[in-house]
C-alpha cells in the first residue's frame with residue numbers, strides 16, 4: 001500500500017521541497033498551507049492533495065487532519081515543518097508577537113500532534129518528524145531569544161512525548177538544521193524594534209545586515225536537499241535517529257558549542273557583536 005505523508009507549511013521553502021520529493025518518491029502527500037488557493041506548483045502532482053491549515057487554529061487543524069485521513073485512508077508520517085521567526089530585542093517585542101512566536105512554533109505542532117494521536121493509536125503506529133533548528137539546542141546570534149525559546153520548547157515537547165507514545169509504536173524525531181537556501185525565512189522575520197527606544201539599534205542593524213548577507217552566501221547556508229534527504233531517511237526507516245543534526249552550518253556551530261564550556265561559547269558569540 002502506498003505510504004502517505006502529511007506536511008505543514010508547504011507554501012514555500014523546506015515544506016514545499018519535501019512535498020515534491022515525496023511525490024516523486026511515489027508517496028501520497030497531504031500538503032497543508034494557510035492559502036492553498038494561491039498554490040500553483042504542488043497542484044501539478046497527481047499524488048499531492050492540498051489542505052487549508054493554519055497550525056494555530058485548532059478547529060482548522062482538526063478539520064484538515066480529518067479531511068486528509070478521509071482522502072488517503074491512512075497517514076504514516078507527519079512533518080511539523082511550519083515555523084517562523086521573531087528577532088529583535090525582547091524588551092521591544094509586542095505582546096502579540098511573543099504569543100504568536102509560541103503559537104506557531106510550539107502550539108502549532110502540539111495542535112497537529114494531538115489531532116493525529118487517535119489515528120496513530122488506532123493504526124498502532126506512525127511517525128512525527130519535528131523541524132527544529134540548531135537554535136533548538138543552542139543560541140547562535142543575539143536577539144533570537146523568542147525563536148530560541150520556541151525551538152527549545154519544541155525539542156522538550158518531542159523528547160518528553162517519546163515515553164508516552166512509545167507503547168503505541170509512535171515514533172518521534174527531530175531535525176536540527178542550520179540556515180538553508182531557497183526559503184522565505186529571513187524575509188518573513190518579525191523584527192522587534194522601536195521608534196522611541198534606540199538602545200538596541202546598533203546590534204539590530206548588525207544582525208539584520210549579517211542575516212541579509214548570509215542568506216546568499218553558499219559557505220554559510222546549506223543546500224535544503226540535504227535536509228529533505230534527512231527527512232526521507234527518517235520517513236522510510238533508513239534512519240531511526242531521534243535527533244538529526246543536518247547541514248554544514250549546523251554541524252559547524254554545534255562542534256564549536258561542544259568544544260567549550262557554555263560561558264566561553266556565550267562570550268565568543270557575543271564578541272562578534274561588540
Ligand SMILES: NC(=O)c1ccc[n+]([C@@H]2O[C@H](COP(=O)([O-])OP(=O)(O)OC[C@H]3O[C@@H](n4cnc5c(N)ncnc54)[C@H](OP(=O)(O)O)[C@@H]3O)[C@@H](O)[C@H]2O)c1
Pocket residue numbers: 008009010011012013014015033034035053054055056080081082083084085104131132133134177178179180182183184185186188
Ligand atoms: N531557513 C532557515 O534558516 C531555518 C533554519 C533552521 C530551522 N528552520 C525551520 O525550518 C522550517 C521551515 O522553514 P523554511 O526555512 O522553509 O522557511 P519558509 O520558507 O519561511 O517556510 C515557512 C513555512 O511555514 C508556514 N507558516 C507560517 N506560519 C504558519 C501558520 N500559522 N500555519 C501554517 N503554516 C505557517 C509558511 O506559510 P505562509 O506562506 O502561509 O507564510 C511557510 O510555508 C521552520 O520550522 C523553520 O523554523 C529554518
